[in-house]
Amino acid sequence: MRKTIVAGNWKMHKTQKETVALLEEISSKKPNTATEIIVAPTFVNLSKAVEVTKGKGITVAAQNMHQAEGGAFTGEIAASMLTDIGVNTVILGHSERRAYFHETDALLANKVNTALKHEMRVIFCFGEELKDRQQNNHFNIVEYQLRDGLFHLEKKDWAHIVLAYEPVWAIGTGETASPEQAQEMHQFIRSLVEKVYGFEIADNLTILYGGSVKPDNAKEIFSKPDVDGGLIGGAALKADDFLAIVNGF
Numbered sequence: 001m002r003k004t005i006v007a008g009n010w011k012m013h014k015t016q017k018e019t020v021a022l023l024e025e026i027s028s029k030k031p032n033t034a035t036e037i038i039v040a041p042t043f044v045n046l047s048k049a050v051e052v053t054k055g056k057g058i059t060v061a062a063q064n065m066h067q068a069e070g071g072a073f074t075g076e077i078a079a080s081m082l083t084d085i086g087v088n089t090v091i092l093g094h095s096e097r098r099a100y101f102h103e104t105d106a107l108l109a110n111k112v113n114t115a116l117k118h119e120m121r122v123i124f125c126f127g128e129e130l131k132d133r134q135q136n137n138h139f140n141i142v143e144y145q146l147r148d149g150l151f152h153l154e155k156k157d158w159a160h161i162v163l164a165y166e167p168v169w170a171i172g173t174g175e176t177a178s179p180e181q182a183q184e185m186h187q188f189i190r191s192l193v194e195k196v197y198g199f200e201i202a203d204n205l206t207i208l209y210g211g212s213v214k215p216d217n218a219k220e221i222f223s224k225p226d227v228d229g230g231l232i233g234g235a236a237l238k239a240d241d242f243l244a245i246v247n248g249f
C-alpha cells in the first residue's frame with residue numbers, strides 16, 4: 001500500500017507565537033489516521049515546531065535548503081543544519097522558488113543530491129504554467145522537470161522521494177485542477193517513473209497534488225487512484241481547514 005500524505009506548506013506566514021498556536025490546535029484536533037501529516041513552517045520557526053510536535057505524530061519539514069554543505073552563502077541554510085534540529089524532510093522545487101528565486105532543474109538536481117546524502121526525504125515539486133497547458137505542452141514540461149531534476153537518481157534513492165504535482169495556474173488562484181486533470185497527470189507521472197525505474201518503484205511512489213486544495217474539493221481529488229495526498233498552501237493555515245482536508249481520505 002502506498003503511503004498517503006497531507007502536507008501543509010506555510011510559505012512566508014506565521015510568527016513563532018502563531019506557529020505554536022496553530023500546531024497546538026492541529027495536534028489537539030488531529031484524527032487518528034494512517035495518513036502522514038506534514039507541516040512546513042518558515043526556517044526560523046522550525047526548531048520550535050519540532051519541539052511543539054514531539055511525540056504528536058506530526059512531521060516537520062523545511063520549505064527549501066541550499067545545495068552546498070556550507071560556506072559563504074549569506075542567508076542560506078544547509079542540510080546538516082536541518083537534520084541537526086530534527087528536520088529530515090525538505091520541500092524542493094516549489095514553483096515559487098523556481099519563479100522568484102530562479103531555481104533551475106539542474107540546481108534542483110544538486111539540491112536533491114545533497115538532501116539524499118544527508119538521508120533526508122525530499123518532497124519534489126513541479127508542474128506546468130498556464131501557457132503550457134493552453135499550448136497543450138503540459139505533459140512535455142512535466143516530463144522534462146522530472147527527467148532533469150530526478151531521473152539521474154539510483155533506484156534505491158526513490159524510497160526517499162515524494163512527488164508533488166502542482167500546476168502553477170492552480171496555486172493560490174482558487175482555481176484547482178479538476179480531479180480528472182489531476183488523475184490524468186498523476187497517472188502520466190507514474191508511468192514515466194515506471195518506464196525508467198520499473199513497476200515496483202512507480203507503484204510505491206507517493207504523488208501529491210497541490211493547487212487550491214480546500215476542504216470542499218479534497219475528498220474528490222484524493223479519491224483518484226493515482227493521487228496519494230496533497231500539498232496544501234492557503235488552507236493549511238487554519239487547523240480546521242487543514243484537518244478537514246486530512247479527513248478527505
Ligand SMILES: O=C(CO)COP(=O)(O)O
Pocket residue numbers: 009094166170171172173174210211212213231232233234235
Ligand atoms: O503552493 C501550494 C502548496 O505548496 C498550494 O498553494 P494553495 O493551496 O494556496 O493553492
